Amino acid sequence: xxxxxxxxxxxxxxxxxxxxxxxxxxxxxxxxxxxxxxxxxxxxxxxxxxxxxxxxxxxxxxxxxxxxxxxxxxxxxxxxxxxxxxxxxxxxxxxxxxxxxxxxxxxxxxx
Amino acid sequence: xxxxxxxxxxxxxxxxxxxxxxxxxxxxxxxxxxxxxxxxxxxxxxxxxxxxxxxxxxxxxxxxxxxxxxxxxxxxxxxxxxxxxxxxxxxxxxxxxxxxxxxxxxxxxxxxxxx
Numbered sequence: 001x002x003x004x005x006x007x008x009x010x011x012x013x014x015x016x017x018x019x020x021x022x023x024x025x026x027x028x029x030x031x032x033x034x035x036x037x038x039x040x041x042x043x044x045x046x047x048x049x050x051x052x053x054x055x056x057x058x059x060x061x062x063x064x065x066x067x068x069x070x071x072x073x074x075x076x077x078x079x080x081x082x083x084x085x086x087x088x089x090x091x092x093x094x095x096x097x098x099x100x101x102x103x104x105x106x107x108x109x110x111x
Numbered sequence: 112x113x114x115x116x117x118x119x120x121x122x123x124x125x126x127x128x129x130x131x132x133x134x135x136x137x138x139x140x141x142x143x144x145x146x147x148x149x150x151x152x153x154x155x156x157x158x159x160x161x162x163x164x165x166x167x168x169x170x171x172x173x174x175x176x177x178x179x180x181x182x183x184x185x186x187x188x189x190x191x192x193x194x195x196x197x198x199x200x201x202x203x204x205x206x207x208x209x210x211x212x213x214x215x216x217x218x219x220x221x222x223x224x225x226x
Contacts, residue, residue: 004154031212033214035214040120040219041219042216042218042219043155043201043214043216044216045211045213048213055210055211056210056213091154091155093155097212098160098162098205098212099160100157100212100214101157102154102155102156103154104152104153104154105153105154107152
């Protein structure tokens with residue numbers, strides 16, 4: 001399958017723990033995005049990479065969040081000292097011009 | 112600032128009836144507009160997109176949408192609903208002048224199809 005993949009699909013953690021999510025984009029796409037989706041809301045933009053460079057970050061991305069994309073391939077999103085408000089679906093997308101392809105998401109539950 | 116408003120968080124239609132999901136946008140530059148569908152516990156799948164070509168856009172699964180600049184609208188329609196259309200639908204806007212091409216989404220409309 002050549003779509004966007006995300007791992008893990010589900011993560012349950014206790015408040016205060018660190019978590020890391022991985023996104024593998026479609027191989028020829030040089031743009032990669034992270035979005036967060038909470039219940040009853042549309043996805044909200046978090047951050048954007050062009051190749052390995054992180055070019056834009058939303059104000060939603062607090063200091064506890066960090067994202068990387070080494071070598072312009074897969075990307076990781078780490079949340080440190082998780083809070084209950086971090087519970088959400090985290091979506092990754094990779095992009096051609098004018099079309100973003102989304103992965104299945106990682107659902108995070110913080111207890 | 113750009114924004115997307117979807118009127119109606121929940122729409123119910125009978126199987127075989129017309130589907131109409133409403134989307135209005137606000138943008139300071141000519142927008143690119145999208146409709147995505149999301150099934151439970153899945154990611155988003157692109158239904159169709161408007162990128163300044165034809166104002167009537169046809170997508171997958173029999174859906175279409177019409178861009179109306181004067182009304183700042185991009186409503187999604189399907190002539191005859193099928194049970195498999197039950198899902199959540201999101202309208203999104205891409206700022207064609209922004210370097211990141213990030214999407215701004217509406218809050219979504221959950222479509223229920225009644226047998």
